[in-house]
Amino acid sequence: MPLVTSKEMFRKAYEGGYAIGAFNVNNMEIIQGITEAAKEENAPLILQVSAGARKYAKHIYLMKLIEAAIEDTGLNICVHLDHGEDFEICKACVDGGFTSVMIDGSKYPFEENIRLTKQVVDYAHEHGVVVEGELGRLAGIEDAINVSEKDAAFTDPGQVEEFVKRTGVDSLAIAIGTSHGAYKFKGEPRLRFDILEEVQKRLPGFPIVLHGASSVVPELVDTINKYGGQMPGAKGVPEEMLRKAASMAVCKINIDSDLRLAMTASIRKYFGENPGEFDPRKYLGPAREAIKAVVKHKIRNVLGCSGKA
Ligand code: G3H
Ligand code: 13P
Numbered sequence: 107m108p109l110v111t112s113k114e115m116f117r118k119a120y121e122g123g124y125a126i127g128a129f130n131v132n133n134m135e136i137i138q139g140i141t142e143a144a145k146e147e148n149a150p151l152i153l154q155v156s157a158g159a160r161k162y163a164k165h166i167y168l169m170k171l172i173e174a175a176i177e178d179t180g181l182n183i184c185v186h187l188d189h190g191e192d193f194e195i196c197k198a199c200v201d202g203g204f205t206s207v208m209i210d211g212s213k214y215p216f217e218e219n220i221r222l223t224k225q226v227v228d229y230a231h232e233h234g235v236v237v238e239g240e241l242g243r244l245a246g247i248e249d250a251i252n253v254s255e256k257d258a259a260f261t262d263p264g265q266v267e268e269f270v271k272r273t274g275v276d277s278l279a280i281a282i283g284t285s286h287g288a289y290k291f292k293g294e295p296r297l298r299f300d301i302l303e304e305v306q307k308r309l310p311g312f313p314i315v316l317h318g319a320s321s322v323v324p325e326l327v328d329t330i331n332k333y334g335g336q337m338p339g340a341k342g343v344p345e346e347m348l349r350k351a352a353s354m355a356v357c358k359i360n361i362d363s364d365l366r367l368a369m370t371a372s373i374r375k376y377f378g379e380n381p382g383e384f385d386p387r388k389y390l391g392p393a394r395e396a397i398k399a400v401v402k403h404k405i406r407n408v409l410g411c412s413g414k415a
């Protein structure tokens with residue numbers, strides 16, 4: 107089974123009213139936890155790598171680990187660059203064997219976003235690689251992206267047809283109220299499904315991507331807080347909202363924070379109960395299992411892509 111693009115995955119997901127999970131990977135345990143879950147669920151899978159992950163683990167290590175996972179599990183996997191910020195990083199990932207890249211020009215004015223996105227699309231398509239673009243800005247903080255709430259902006263549905271037509275992107279990330287990280291809503295969670303509906307109307311059959319889609323699983327936050335962590339007020343996107351988005355035009359749902367929480371909760375609990383242990387396998391093994399459990403839950407109960415590989 108090979109590395110694949112997301113083209114066929116998205117076509118089936120759109121038709122079937124489900125979404126593919128795009129899970130962020132940073133090391134071996136995370137890759138193993140996710141791919142073992144996808145194999146047991148027989149689910150299509152996107153593994154995504156951020157600039158921060160490439161810096162932390164190095165491109166070649168992640169690529170070789172993913173190749174090993176493909177050989178080990180027999181899964182078709184799409185390897186995607188998450189939030190590529192310029193042409194150079196997108197090119198490096200295309201040249202380095204990724205099958206999909208995101209060019210995140212959402213911080214630029216419309217015309218500049220189009221110019222940059224088209225430049226990436228032209229190069230990627232020449233090499234058989236698909237491209238995700240973004241219109242609208244999510245609030246939240248990652249390594250390379252730091253968008254304050256006041257700078258966040260919902261996607262303007264009036265721009266999407268022109269953006270897709272002029273850039274040639276294969277999928278489009280939109281901002282409808284989700285945000286990155288573990289603190290997504292101060293009050294009640296609210297997503298702008300009206301914007302998603304309007305986008306879907308204007309781009310029939312076209313795959314939409316939802317970033318910032320962790321649920322910030324309450325039980326994981328409780329475990330972290332119980333074992334010495336401090337995450338008061340952490341809140342994510344309710345699962346029923348994600349299921350609704352997956353039944354609409356959203357074909358790719360990005361999840362990173364829930365994996366971080368699963369890993370951290372497991373390790374904190376382990377040390378709470380085994381303060382004298384110092385063999386990394388003793389705490390990384392359960393952390394890998396915790397990731398596997400959360401990914402299985404997402405595939406089955408949130409994304410709806412179990413059995414769709
Ligand atoms: O949306 C971004 C992902 O959560 C990756 O975060 O840049 O800290 O690796 P990172
Ligand atoms: P979360 O922080 O909600 O997991 O979002 C991850 C993401 O959008 C990666 O691109």
Ligand code: ZN
Binds near residue numbers: 286318
């Ligand atoms: Zn994102």
